[in-house]
Amino acid sequence: MDFTFTPEHQMLREMVKKFTEKEVRPLSQKIDQEAKVPMELWKKAAELGLLGIAFPEKYGGAGAGEMGYCIMLEELAQGDASFTVMLGAHISIGAMSIYLDGTEEQKQKYLTKMCSGEYISAFALTEVNAGSDAANIETTAALKGSDYVLNGTKFYITNGGIANVVIVFAVTDKSLGAHGGVTAFIVESKTPGFKVGRELDKMGIRGSNTVELIFENVRVPKENVLGKIGEGFKTAMKALDRGRLSLSAGCLGGSKRALELSLNHAKQRVQFGKPIAEQQAIQWMIADMAAEIFAMESMVYRSAWAHDQGMRITREAAIVKMYCSEALDRIVDRGVQIHGGMGFIRECDIERAYRDARINRIFEGTNEIQRLVIARDVLTKGAY
Amino acid sequence: MKVVALVKAVPDLSESRYSKSEQRIQEKGPRLMPAVSENVLEVVRQIREMGKEVSAAGMLFGNQSEEAILRKALAFGLDQACLISGATDRTDPHVKSKLIAKAIEKLGVPDILVVGGASGFGGGGQVGVRVAELLGFEDVWTVQDAVSAKSKSVLVVEQGSNQPRIPNVMAVMKAGSKEMVMFKAEEFLTADEQKPVALISREEWLA
Numbered sequence: 001m002d003f004t005f006t007p008e009h010q011m012l013r014e015m016v017k018k019f020t021e022k023e024v025r026p027l028s029q030k031i032d033q034e035a036k037v038p039m040e041l042w043k044k045a046a047e048l049g050l051l052g053i054a055f056p057e058k059y060g061g062a063g064a065g066e067m068g069y070c071i072m073l074e075e076l077a078q079g080d081a082s083f084t085v086m087l088g089a090h091i092s093i094g095a096m097s098i099y100l101d102g103t104e105e106q107k108q109k110y111l112t113k114m115c116s117g118e119y120i121s122a123f124a125l126t127e128v129n130a131g132s133d134a135a136n137i138e139t140t141a142a143l144k145g146s147d148y149v150l151n152g153t154k155f156y157i158t159n160g161g162i163a164n165v166v167i168v169f170a171v172t173d174k175s176l177g178a179h180g181g182v183t184a185f186i187v188e189s190k191t192p193g194f195k196v197g198r199e200l201d202k203m204g205i206r207g208s209n210t211v212e213l214i215f216e217n218v219r220v221p222k223e224n225v226l227g228k229i230g231e232g233f234k235t236a237m238k239a240l241d242r243g244r245l246s247l248s249a250g251c252l253g254g255s256k257r258a259l260e261l262s263l264n265h266a267k268q269r270v271q272f273g274k275p276i277a278e279q280q281a282i283q284w285m286i287a288d289m290a291a292e293i294f295a296m297e298s299m300v301y302r303s304a305w306a307h308d309q310g311m312r313i314t315r316e317a318a319i320v321k322m323y324c325s326e327a328l329d330r331i332v333d334r335g336v337q338i339h340g341g342m343g344f345i346r347e348c349d350i351e352r353a354y355r356d357a358r359i360n361r362i363f364e365g366t367n368e369i370q371r372l373v374i375a376r377d378v379l380t381k382g383a384y
Numbered sequence: 385m386k387v388v389a390l391v392k393a394v395p396d397l398s399e400s401r402y403s404k405s406e407q408r409i410q411e412k413g414p415r416l417m418p419a420v421s422e423n424v425l426e427v428v429r430q431i432r433e434m435g436k437e438v439s440a441a442g443m444l445f446g447n448q449s450e451e452a453i454l455r456k457a458l459a460f461g462l463d464q465a466c467l468i469s470g471a472t473d474r475t476d477p478h479v480k481s482k483l484i485a486k487a488i489e490k491l492g493v494p495d496i497l498v499v500g501g502a503s504g505f506g507g508g509g510q511v512g513v514r515v516a517e518l519l520g521f522e523d524v525w526t527v528q529d530a531v532s533a534k535s536k537s538v539l540v541v542e543q544g545s546n547q548p549r550i551p552n553v554m555a556v557m558k559a560g561s562k563e564m565v566m567f568k569a570e571e572f573l574t575a576d577e578q579k580p581v582a583l584i585s586r587e588e589w590l591a
Contacts, residue, residue, distance in 0.1 A: 006560070007452055007559075008556060008557050011556045048550060048551075049552045049553035052553075057554070062554045062557045064557055
């Protein structure tokens with residue numbers, strides 16, 4: 001077994017780390033306070049080719065594979081969670097849906113612009129009454145002439161208010177349910193009837209744009225059907241498999257940063273005549289954090305490697321997402337505890353990390369859904 | 385126009401320790417590219433942006449294990465890299481300069497040679513001017529950013545003199561497949577010729 005990263009991946013890590021330290025981390029507090037990621041930062045990431053990292057060169061990507069993509073998100077997450085989520089939603093589920101199931105024409109028309117950063121993408125599956133229960137989608141798409149006409153409302157859509165292109169999942173045949181009755185569409189936000197509803201005021205990842213999207217007789221040409229009619233649910237699940245893994249890479253990065261912040265504090269904070277890092281109670285927390293980070297790192301990169309070898313990773317992605325998001329929560333919680341009263345104050349980075357972490361157990365499929373996916377897979381295919 | 389950049393490899397001083405008894409640094413871990421080499425590569429990048437047909441190569445005098453440093457240099461947008469390894473001594477600036485000059489002659493003498501000043505490790509900062517002398521370059525300029533030169537020139541770039549830009553991810557991913565030319569020191573100088581020039585004291589010099 002060879003657990004070393006390739007020289008290219010090591011250079012990539014070094015490069016993104018530099019970008020993170022120079023451009024992203026200094027803005028993190030501002031992004032949280034103003035609840036907005038500056039577009040200048042998006043442009044800088046685009047200039048470095050980060051937005052196309054996971055896609056082949058023929059679409060303007062860098063061809064760094066899932067491994068390279070996970071390395072990038074791990075490093076970016078050590079700078080700012082909101083910006084990481086913005087990029088993650090764009091690449092993992094927005095652009096990825098087109099890459100996975102789009103026609104060559106659709107890839108040339110949309111994916112190339114998503115790789116260059118000219119287009120921001122979003123993925124609109126969730127609705128008020130259809131979150132984990134995706135089969136309960138109420139947004140409809142009816143064929144009228146050569147267009148599909150979309151009506152309905154999507155909720156909790158990351159990047160929805162700033163996206164040029166949104167992948168929208170709508171019911172084309174209610175009688176067939178999720179498998180057979182839902183179709184994916186590529187919808188341009190400039191299309192008449194496409195409306196951005198209210199922006200949601202969140203606990204964490206406050207700089208990430210999360211909105212309600214309203215579709216009122218939005219006409220989408222037939223050529224913008226993504227994948228086959230009735231197979232939208234498959235597209236969504238495939239993209240979410242990828243999203244779950246990269247989300248976990250973000251959790252890994254967030255955890256490493258939380259440990260770093262905690263170590264810095266524990267070495268400097270003197271109580272009872274010595275730095276608190278010398279107290280056993282603190283050392284136990286540090287040990288638990290380091291152990292969980294080791295487990296996260298191992299599972300993220302083993303799964304990314306498996307994906308790049310062409311293996312299907314549905315079970316692994318669910319396990320990794322469930323474990324990493326929960327481990328991140330435990331790690332930032334210990335981080336706040338190590339920081340003491342300071343960890344509860346807004347100006348302290350660990351306070352923001354604590355709030356930013358929580359969403360990971362919810363989005364990209366709640367952890368309860370991940371447990372269902374894992375258990376069903378284990379029950380049908382056996383443990384290992 | 386052809387440009388060659390000299391890239392350095394220095395010990396990781398956060399890992400290495402100074403041995404008082406041996407009066408030298410005991411190196412630990414792989415060598416790294418120092419900041420001054422990134423300043424050099426930024427100047428090369430600017431030269432490329434100034435002219436349409438610029439080919440740029442990076443050259444490193446070191447060990448074969450330091451290929452990763454050259455790969456990193458390639459990620460800054462160079463076309464080709466060249467590694468000179470197997471020297472019996474890598475500290476003496478005189479020997480180092482002779483080997484580099486010979487390698488450059490074999491690779492093809494460029495129009496512009498970009499070198500770093502003192503790296504903060506050896507601190508000599510002699511190699512650039514010595515190579516210029518050996519190759520018969522008449523102009524040596526200390527620069528912060530790219531300049532246009534009419535004759536064959538050596539540009540010396542000091543650490544911190546410019547703001548190196550971060551390489552593009554496409555260039556990083558392509559760096560592994562770019563051409564790497566390998567030279568052995570013995571191709572150019574015998575072991576005797578590679579002996580360091582003996583250092584003499586001030587008193588000996590004055591005498």
